[in-house]
Amino acid sequence: MTALYDVAAIGNAIVDVLASAEDSFLESEQLTKGSMRLIDEARAQELYARMGAGVEASGGSAANTIAGVASFGGRALFVGKVATDGLGEVFTHDIRAIGVNFESAPLAGGPATARCLINVTPDGERTMCTFLGAAVELTPADVLPEAIAQAEILYLEGYLFDPPAARAAFTKAAAAARTANRTIAFSLSDAFVVERHRAELLAFIDTEVDVLFANEAEATALFQTDFAQALGHLRGRVKIAAVTRGAQGSVILAGDGEQQIACEPAAQLVDTTGAGDQYAAGFLTGLAAGRSLADCGRLGSIAAAEVVSHFGPRPQVRLKDLAAARGL
């Protein structure tokens, strides 16, 4: 069946607040650099009061990825839950403005739209504290199986393993994609998410996942071993695994094959927020278009290099133009 969408994504619908911070600030707030921590609204207000001047930008891991897919010219659908508030309007505006179909009903009378407070240290690394708010109210009712079945690839973020109702929505979407014989792609999202849900994640990967995205820390956390051994465990467990390694590029495993993809040089390293998300955007766009895995990896690297060159988790230029300028 011809698909209506290249990629459908399900994820936490979040607006980011990004501020520059010194390493000493992470220490005094007892935050682990590079990680994502869940916080409640009271803690979010306390932390925000102590953070530096910020910029607000739509975020959410899978939402960033689907925005990247649309920026590459891909046909894109997003499912996620905002509230009927100002930040919910911002999220909705931004994802639609970049060309993504987003029709999930906003939540009225419940918690506020999710916020992620992101402190960016001078090395460009981002450290995130997320108040999930309305995002935890994503339920199976928000997933329309007939819409999911219309996408070549279903993309799911590991962060959805935290809110229980969202995980059920996630399972429903995977079943719809499986029934329609579509590809299911999944990102491990964060090493602490992996630690929290390791057994369930492994079971989900073994039964449902075709394409797995992970970074080095997540892959080693999943198998509680070193990087070389983690790659060994991944091989054959999924059809395709793409493991990102920051400045060292990425490794793509498929069957017995292994390909090393070089990191695309960034104009400058300002803020790594969204680097993994945009890598996935390029990779999935290439995959949906039937490109070689090497080209998929290159598209991912191009998108990641763009997003780390400025504050914020989504592309500021059309990724389609950037890819074309590089002959892809």
Added chain:
Amino acid sequence: MTALYDVAAIGNAIVDVLASAEDSFLESEQLTKGSMRLIDEARAQELYARMGAGVEASGGSAANTIAGVASFGGRALFVGKVATDGLGEVFTHDIRAIGVNFESAPLAGGPATARCLINVTPDGERTMCTFLGAAVELTPADVLPEAIAQAEILYLEGYLFDPPAARAAFTKAAAAARTANRTIAFSLSDAFVVERHRAELLAFIDTEVDVLFANEAEATALFQTDFAQALGHLRGRVKIAAVTRGAQGSVILAGDGEQQIACEPAAQLVDTTGAGDQYAAGFLTGLAAGRSLADCGRLGSIAAAEVVSHFGPRPQVRLKDLAAARGL
């Protein structure tokens, strides 16, 4: 009397929404590139719906300048009106986080916090549409003469000539600064503002202003003549006039003297929003510290070069460090 602040600023308290746009979008929306237009809330919603994906960042011309002064390490006070809403919290957080004293009471039960919808074209030029909202409710009661008297320099933005009550607040502040024998600095803000209020602006400049900031378009609009003649009219009308000319740098007039200040090269030209505001920040910081006019101009140019290199109207690095790295 020793001053508690280097600079006190009064201006519209605004949160910016910045999005990339093609030139054809400005044409279809009938917007004049580089200008600021006032719009009502309904038009703001319509325009926002058609704009691209955006980022939100605290703005407001004099507010950007005072944030720049604080970033240079200057002691800074801001007076302006937000509402008790989400954007009002963002504005208040950001200006305090950068080190500015901001204690103006927010407006409850009235219009929303002011928003400025900014379309940034590929040439980096910004075109602004402002819904003033709560900012028009700034009144003389918000100006505490004893606080204004505590600042070496009072800085006022020409945009405040639009809301009538704000103009009265502005006049009250100028009287307080004059009584305390302080310096009064003023920015013409926008060529259309100048067209709307030309006679009143000239009268205000002649009676109250010591230091005038203008760009080329504003200076020629004020005297309805060419640039060379406009400089002639400015000479002697105020103690100091600093006229910015984009990539051509700036001209500083003081008494019979005239100094040309070169433009500081920017790492990249992304978004000119806040360029004039940050020039004023550097200049005023230098002036309050008793530096030479050439150094004031250089500090202004350094701040302007930083802000045009990224999206958003306020510095993303500490201007104090940037100035030190350049030996200032």
